[in-house]
Amino acid sequence: MAGERAKSIAKRRRVDRWFSRGCLLITCLCCALLAVLIGAIAVQGWKYLDLGFFTGFASRFPAKAGLKAALWGSVWVCVICMAVAVPVGVATAILLEEYKPRTRLWRHVHGLFQLNVSNLAGVPSIVYGIIGLTVFARVFGLLGSPNLSTYDRMEVIEAVGRPAPIQAFLQEETDDQLRLRDPVAGEVEINRADITSRHVVFARSFEFTLDDGSTVTGHLLSSERPSIRVAADRPDGKNDEVVLDAARVRSWKTQNMLSFGDEHAWYHLRLPMGSTVLAGGLTLALVVLPIVIIASREALRAVPDSLRQGALALGATRWQTISTMVLPSAVPGIMTGSILALSRAIGEAAPLLVVSGVVFILYTPRNLMSDFTVMPLQIFHWASQPNQEFHKVAATGILVLLGVLILFNVAAMIIRQKAQKQLQ
Amino acid sequence: MSTLPAPTAAAVPAKPRRRSRGLLRARETGVMVVLGVCGVFAALITVSIIAVLLVETVAFFQRPEASVTDFFFGTKWSPLLGAEKHFGIWPLVCGTLVVTAVAAVVALPFGLATAIYLSEYAPARLRAVLKPVLELLAGIPTVVYGYFALIAITPALQWLHDNIVMRAAPALTWLPEDLYEWITKPISAYNALGAGIAVGIMCLPIVSSLAEDSLRAVPRSLREGAYAVGCTRFDVSTKVVVPAALSGIIAAYLLAIARAVGETMIVALAAGGLARLTLDPRDEVQTMTGYMVQIFLGDAPAHGVEYLSSYAVAATLFVMTFVLTVIGHRVMLRYREVYH
Amino acid sequence: MNSSWKLARSLVVVGAISAVAAFSLAGPNERLTGSVKCDGSSTVEPITSAVAEEFKAAAPNVNVTVGTSGTGGGFQKFCVGDIDISDASRPIKKEEHEKAVEKHVEYIELPIAYDGLSIVVNKGNTWVDTLTIDEIRKVYLEGGAKKWSEVRAGFPDKPIKVYSPGTDSGTFDYFKEIVAHKAGKDGTDASIRSDMSVSEDDNVLVRGVEGDAGAIGYFGCAYYFANKDKLKAVSVDAGKGAVAPTHETIEHGTYAPFSRPLFIYVNRKAADRPEVKAFVDFYLDQADELVEGAGYVKLPSAMYETAKGIFRDRKTGTKFLNDKGEKVSGPLSTIYAH
DSSP states (O other): OHHHHHHHHHHHHHHHHHHHHHHHHHHHHHHHHHHHHHHHHHHHHGGGOSHHHHHOOOOSSTTTOOOHHHHHHHHHHHHHHHHHHHHHHHHHHHHHHHSOOOSHHHHHHHHHHHHHHHHHHHSOHHHHHHHHIIIIISGGGTTOOSOGGGSEEEEEEEETTOSSOEEEEEEEEOSSEEEEEETTTEEEEEEGGGEEEEEEEEEEEEEEEETTSOEEEEEEEEEETTEEEEEEEOTTSOEEEEEEEGGGEEEEEEEEOEEESOTTSTTOEEESOOSSHHHHHHHHHHHHHHHHHHHHHHHHHHSOHHHHHHHHHTTOOHHHHIIIIIHHHHHHHHHHHHHHHHHHHHHOOHHHHHHHOOEEEOSOOOSTTOOOOOHHHHHHHHHTOSSHHHHHHHHHHHHHHHHHHHHHHHHHHHHHHHHHHHHO | OOOSOOOOSSSOOSSOOOOOHHHHHHHHHHHHHHHHHHHHHHHHHHHHHHHHHHHHHHHHHHSTTOOHHHHHHOOOEESSSSSSOEEOSHHHHHHHHHHHHHHHHHHHHHHHHHHHIIIIIOOHHHHHHHHHHHHHHHHSOHHHHHHHIIIIIHHHHHHHIIIIIHHHGGGGTTSOHHHHHHHTOOOOSSOHHHHHHHHHHHHHHHHHHHHHHHHHTSOHHHHHHHHHTTOOHHHIIIIIIHHHTHHHHHHHHHHHHHHHHHOOHHHHHHTOSOOOOOOOTTSOOOOHHHHHHHHHHHOTTOOSHHHHHHHHHHHHHHHHHHHHHHHHHHHHHHHHHHHO | OHHHHHHHHHHHHHHHHHHHHHHHHTSGGGGOOSEEEEEEOTTTHHHHHHHHHHHHHHOTTOEEEEEOOHHHHHHHHHTTTSOSEEEESSOOOHHHHHHHHHTTOOEEEEEEEEEEEEEEEETTOOSOSEEEHHHHHHHHBTTOOSBGGGTSBTBOSOBOEEEEEOTTSHHHHHHHHHHHTTOSGGGOOOOBOSSSEEESOHHHHHHHHHTOTTEEEEEEHHHHHHTTTTEEEEEEESSSOEEOOOHHHHHTTOSOSSEEEEEEEEETTGGGSHHHHHHHHHHHHHHHHHHHHTTOBOOOHHHHHHHHHHHHTTOOBOSSBOTTSOBOOSOHHHHTOO
16 A cells, blocks of 8 residues: 555656656757757858948848848837837826726726737737838828829029029039029029029929919929920819920929928928838837837836825825836836837838838938838848848848847846846 | 925925926826827727728728628639639638647647746746746747748758658558658648748747746645645646646737737748648648738739738738737736736 | 859959949049839849949949839839839830820830740759640649649659749749730630749749759749759740750740840939939940849840930830730840831
């Protein structure tokens, strides 16, 4: 009897040992997988990892191909993404955590809200891409085409000795002169020294007033003096081609694409914005917003209630309590969450693939309205090249991306540890 | 409310400023408004997702080539090829399900085993090492997993097929011809199996971290009770802790599956582009997300019926993941209620 | 040997280009700003990307972007004026031309290179060396062969796995034109089978065929030349004996009917913008060098002169549709003779 019991205990111990070993094995396997993954990619990608890889643009020669455009594209997109997602996310988290509803109706709304946030976290990122494309890049198609090529790019120049600003097409630009073409008056030459202000507009349609007082509105087709060809708007939405005599045009004006700021300024804005850095950044902000909200809520929840009660007892208002007591103690948690959100943003490819497509880009973004590519997209592009050498370049790109991510993770970990010490 | 000038609790300013009550109240309201606007923005996202998908899906169904019955019951998806266009969602759903099933086979048991080890067995020091590694695994971009599936997993599978299945094949010739052919069927260069395994690896840390949370939430008293009556750790884990945390584990599973269903870059790189009704993971499949990538890489500006069809597919995908996450969160809330 | 040849070729191209670039740097392009948007065929993309890359040295402030939506996708954008330059691996179609007319988009059509379509099978495929056009039809038309034995008696009883470029690609259109045109019952057009693997990304096809013993696929010759060590090209017998795809057979037109010209289409109005004009001028100047570097076959130099003339005079419209909107076909030299 006793022997049997001992046997059964021994058997159970054995099962326990084996189970423990099995679990350990599986856990180690997961970690080994990470090593295999990084190892396999490092073996492939080591060859092209040099300084030139960071300073070069995409190229048809694998040895010359670099990540510069994608690297800066990622920086721009992620900065915009975080600039939007962190304030909005933290504010939403404060609203959900610190302003607990008191009436039944609000409690209901509050509950719905929480459900909403957790659902947003589960929406596939490619769906966000579709929303970003429709809402940000195209503005539902309400404001016309987002593509600049469909507009007439015109210079608006004010110069000494010209009473009215000149709006015309740039033909040629040399060190001391600009040669322009006015749609009606023809060639105009301006000395660069005389120019007092200069900016670019994108004209959607032209309105010509003729000498008999009638007007013709529509798309400019061409303007080779003496005739101006216009695709004139018809009430049914179609166009008729109309040829105007330039000599008969008394005045003209344009309807421009909605834009704000000088073309070269970083804050330059156009609507609809098209596949630009801003559209990409906003789309990514949608993707990471739920992550920021959830992380910030956790951080706020971890702040001991005694702190709040103490502040309130001293007569602080709710916002004073939040801004001076709760937020400062939640900052490390919020920062950790934000860094994790940032590392998600930097690795996301699917939504940006929908918004920007995969294109061959040879420049870094200059302002909010620049076309862009990001690291994961560039990697995807390289991995889809027929030439095997480019797969190695893709692996090099992955190494850089992983390097950045590991850096972020380490930063998040350090912040978390410091914060824990502080709380203790 | 006190009529005293409100002192800031922690950092008392050097010069206490007097503020009228009205000003304070105005600021309180202002803050509320700003916070409210941000909250409304978050809510608007959901509204706009639903609105955009709904409007474009309705536009899709209004096209003569598309019909609702065909979409939900058709078994042929060929929007780009053939004499006649077919929009039956099932081949795409099938592709998604096969990939998800493979991913689930990888992620669910392995994720749970990892969670049990971390929560019940691992010494604190080991845990401090393993946790960050798993977090890192969770943070790897999906395009990297896709690349990995392409250069490592699929070749490994093909090697296994050539060196194990085909070596064993001569010994299996006595099997019925159909079965023999099924067993020795080669693995396509693009296949659901490789992609599914990669998706599974991606989901594994999600399962393990969520499941571990729920395992750790089981009160110590339950474990101590079990130890007191002579249970081993194995007994405690499998007969006490896991059943007690079951709802949390199920929630973790559901959320991970939702992630797998919506995964895009891995399947775009590794699963292929052939939409067909198959349940064999060795075949090339096209998932719902894979189709969307095909369309948006191809001709995004066209407002043709193929373009609109991607919205209908997106709507289907959204509904699927929505249902999974709602159930997942409901289940998760329940386990929280039990132990908090 | 292959790689050293590639290296030598790249070196020649690099050398030639740096000489040109050094010359162009002194030019007026440095001051140009603005952007040039190109999109379209993934077959033409390597050439346009190469031109863009070299153009960057000449005009560092012009932003050139090159997308790969496929010829059809590119034309869809081009014909409503969304892009400045459309890369095309086939001439513009009647419907696309009509769309452009309706939207008042005028365009300039410029041939830039030759390409061949190579039909490829797996390296381990020992049975196929040559296929006739009829046999190719058996593989690619609707209701086509499921096993190799159905293609030709004597082929093994192995399943056949069919790969094809995406329907947005000019490659697909061109192939369809040859294989499906009037191949159906009573001389109607047949349709291409729908149960095949389709990808806009030619690399997917290379990998697919490489990894499957029973696979067959087709794509632009450049992809075959770049992957010669992995795939086996099938010679095509169009009634005049088997011809394999090589630079020579494509340039001389003996690799019929699977060799084709490649084009860029330039928006007439965009061509007035100095940066677009400079880019296209640069393109036509450099094409003969860069085309070879990208793995295609260059046009005779007289053809490039013709193209420069067309662009200089801003001759709009296509040579591939006659006044009645019917399709014109034939070798480039006869089409552009007048």
